[in-house]
Amino acid sequence: MxxxxxxxxxxxxxxxxxxxxxxxRVADDGERFGDTRESTIARRLxxxxxxxxxxxxxxxSMWPGDDPLAVRIGGSTFALRHHEARAxxxxxxxx
Amino acid sequence: MDAxxxxxxxxxxxxxxxxxxxxxxxxxxLTGSHxxxxxxxxxxxxxxxxSFTAPGSQRRYRVLDLPGTYSLNPTTLDEAITRDxxxxxxxxxxxxxxxxxxxxxxxxRLSMRLILDVQRLGLPIVVALNMSDLARRRGHALxxxxxxxxxxxxxxxxxxxxxxxxxxxxxxxxxxxPTLGAATAAGAAATPxxxxxxxxxxxxQTHERVRHILDAxxxxxxxxxxxxxxxxxxxxxxxxxMFVLAALLFVIFQAVFSWAAAPMDWIDAGVAALGEAIGTxxxxxxxxxxxxxxxxxxxxxxxxxxxxxxxxxxxxxALEDSGYLPRAAYLLDRVMGSVGLSGRAFIPLxxxxxxxxxxxxxxxxxxxxxxxxxxxxxxxLMTCSAxxxxxxxxxxxxxxxxxxxxxxxxxxxxxxxxxxxIVAAMAVGWVMKRLTxxxxxxPLLLELPDYQWPNLRxxxxxxxxxxxxxxxxxxxxxxxxxxLLWFFSTFPAPPAGATQPDIYYSIAGLIGRAx
Numbered sequence: 001m002x003x004x005x006x007x008x009x010x011x012x013x014x015x016x017x018x019x020x021x022x023x024x025r026v027a028d029d030g031e032r033f034g035d036t037r038e039s040t041i042a043r044r045l046x047x048x049x050x051x052x053x054x055x056x057x058x059x060x061s062m063w064p065g066d067d068p069l070a071v072r073i074g075g076s077t078f079a080l081r082h083h084e085a086r087a088x089x090x091x092x093x094x095x
Numbered sequence: 096m097d098a099x100x101x102x103x104x105x106x107x108x109x110x111x112x113x114x115x116x117x118x119x120x121x122x123x124x125l126t127g128s129h130x131x132x133x134x135x136x137x138x139x140x141x142x143x144x145x146s147f148t149a150p151g152s153q154r155r156y157r158v159l160d161l162p163g164t165y166s167l168n169p170t171t172l173d174e175a176i177t178r179d180x181x182x183x184x185x186x187x188x189x190x191x192x193x194x195x196x197x198x199x200x201x202x203x204r205l206s207m208r209l210i211l212d213v214q215r216l217g218l219p220i221v222v223a224l225n226m227s228d229l230a231r232r233r234g235h236a237l238x239x240x241x242x243x244x245x246x247x248x249x250x251x252x253x254x255x256x257x258x259x260x261x262x263x264x265x266x267x268x269x270x271x272x273p274t275l276g277a278a279t280a281a282g283a284a285a286t287p288x289x290x291x292x293x294x295x296x297x298x299x300q301t302h303e304r305v306r307h308i309l310d311a312x313x314x315x316x317x318x319x320x321x322x323x324x325x326x327x328x329x330x331x332x333x334x335x336x337m338f339v340l341a342a343l344l345f346v347i348f349q350a351v352f353s354w355a356a357a358p359m360d361w362i363d364a365g366v367a368a369l370g371e372a373i374g375t376x377x378x379x380x381x382x383x384x385x386x387x388x389x390x391x392x393x394x395x396x397x398x399x400x401x402x403x404x405x406x407x408x409x410x411x412x413a414l415e416d417s418g419y420l421p422r423a424a425y426l427l428d429r430v431m432g433s434v435g436l437s438g439r440a441f442i443p444l445x446x447x448x449x450x451x452x453x454x455x456x457x458x459x460x461x462x463x464x465x466x467x468x469x470x471x472x473x474x475x476l477m478t479c480s481a482x483x484x485x486x487x488x489x490x491x492x493x494x495x496x497x498x499x500x501x502x503x504x505x506x507x508x509x510x511x512x513x514x515x516x517i518v519a520a521m522a523v524g525w526v527m528k529r530l531t532x533x534x535x536x537x538p539l540l541l542e543l544p545d546y547q548w549p550n551l552r553x554x555x556x557x558x559x560x561x562x563x564x565x566x567x568x569x570x571x572x573x574x575x576x577x578x579l580l581w582f583f584s585t586f587p588a589p590p591a592g593a594t595q596p597d598i599y600y601s602i603a604g605l606i607g608r609a610x
Binding site: 028033034035036038039041042043044045046047048049051052059060061062063067068070072074075076077078079080081083084 | 165166168169170171172175202203204205208292295298299302316317319324327328331332333334421424425426428429463464465536537538539540541542543544545
């Protein structure tokens with residue numbers, strides 16, 4: 001019953017339904033978005049709980065190409081597209 | 096009691112919380128029917144204000160229900176309004192004296208981060224732990240006293256959906272209230288300029304502190320319930336989910352037409368009867384013409400839409416409350432994204448096939464301002480049900496019913512007219528996308544809350560609110576225009592011995608002939 005967590009490093013966009021991973025870091029491209037352009041995608045991801053060490057699971061993905069994804073993290077579920085999922089660097093959990 | 100004393104006795108409270116945290120239910124619970132919905136000046140963000148009188152001290156409180164937000168670092172106009180108001184930066188809106196932070200007990204991690212974020216503003220805070228009944232039933236032990244101690248602010252249990260759920264909150268507000276007036280008088284309230292947005296490193300630190308506090312309070316992350324997991328496997332399945340959505344939409348639009356048909360007939364008959372009654376009671380003349388052809392006909396043309404709007408909003412509010420709406424947006428994200436719209440634009444646009452008015456009203460569920468405006472611009476291009484009889488009439492008059500292969504030419508033309516509307520909408524959507532920032536990327540980052548039974552009381556509050564907005568704001572414009580049209584088609588009066596119908600001599604007739 002031991003979980004081996006020495007999986008490969010990848011981004012959230014490479015994961016499929018049922019995959020589990022741990023957040024390593026969120027890359028910030030500095031591009032501001034939204035109605036008032038006061039925040040970056042990375043920043044909002046951090047605020048939503050995509051912080052280093054947070055465990056996550058992909059609970060659903062859309063056809064074709066698994067985009068967008070639904071991610072369970074920190075007791076909440078979020079839908080995100082590959083565009084923003086690529087900013088989240090994760091270590092895939094190998095069971 | 097003079098006005099100044101009255102002013103001092105009324106305390107300003109702001110409700111802040113995550114989207115879907117039960118904030119509006121608590122607001123309804125606190126203020127009952129003493130509420131007013133308007134817009135913040137110049138923007139499409141709703142401003143909800145209410146008031147209540149504390150049963151003990153008879154002190155009056157003004158409560159502002161601020162738009163739901165994840166952070167004081169905004170990504171939408173709604174979130175920016177919340178931050179600016181909390182900071183006292185919004186012109187004409189005084190800074191609140193007390194913040195009630197509504198935290199969802201089943202969903203505490205993000206709520207806690209927001210609490211710590213808001214604490215940096217320096218305003219007095221009371222935390223209202225909402226949905227604690229649900230959390231307890233799911234077996235989440237939480238040491239509330241410890242939580243309050245760690246945060247350094249009062250934490251009260253509220254069950255927003257049940258009566259009496261807000262009593263403890265009011266009692267706590269009453270305990271804090273006497274100190275607030277003094278603090279404000281001494282100028283000790285938060286200074287708006289002093290706040291600086293936290294850095295990314297500070298956000299990570301805040302999460303670390305949240306983890307520490309929640310560990311201390313014995314909180315464990317709620318697991319995704321087996322029901323939600325099983326439901327999502329169906330609802331969010333790429334294929335089965337689309338069938339569920341299609342079935343739901345089918346039921347909604349059936350209901351919009353069939354449930355609303357009878358009340359619409361009653362309204363129609365009622366308006367006609369009223370017009371007739373006044374017509375026979377009043378002598379022939381201008382006043383009668385104004386009342387019957389202007390005011391009553393105008394009012395009738397407004398009120399007739401109310402049943403459809405209420406039925407549509409009953410479904411939209413229930414879907415919103417239940418947590419389904421964001422899942423529909425997730426399913427349709429790719430399809431709608433291809434024309435530069437958000438997945439959430441789907442329901443307003445589909446509603447516009449019934450009627451553009453409720454369709455435009457439904458765009459309020461779209462978080463990003465530019466997406467909302469784009470959807471509003473496109474909605475009237477959808478062929479609404481009122482256009483169908485006009486199409487049918489024109490097609491019957493001008494298009495021969497010849498067979499084209501297995502199809503009827505008239506049917507093909509009708510389909511083409513509908514199709515042209517959709518194509519025009521897509522074209523406008525594409526142009527809007529070019530014009531408003533050259534395909535500026537808007538991320539999805541959409542929370543999919545757990546499923547919940549919609550609360551009947553909240554549904555009724557929501558419907559009442561929509562009805563008021565429609566009748567007062569939309570109705571006012573339609574009524575004014577109808578009276579204006581009446582004026583144009585009545586004046587000037589036909590000369591004596593006129594051979595043409597009255598309208599021929601009016602301003603409308605003149606304009607018509609000039610065109």
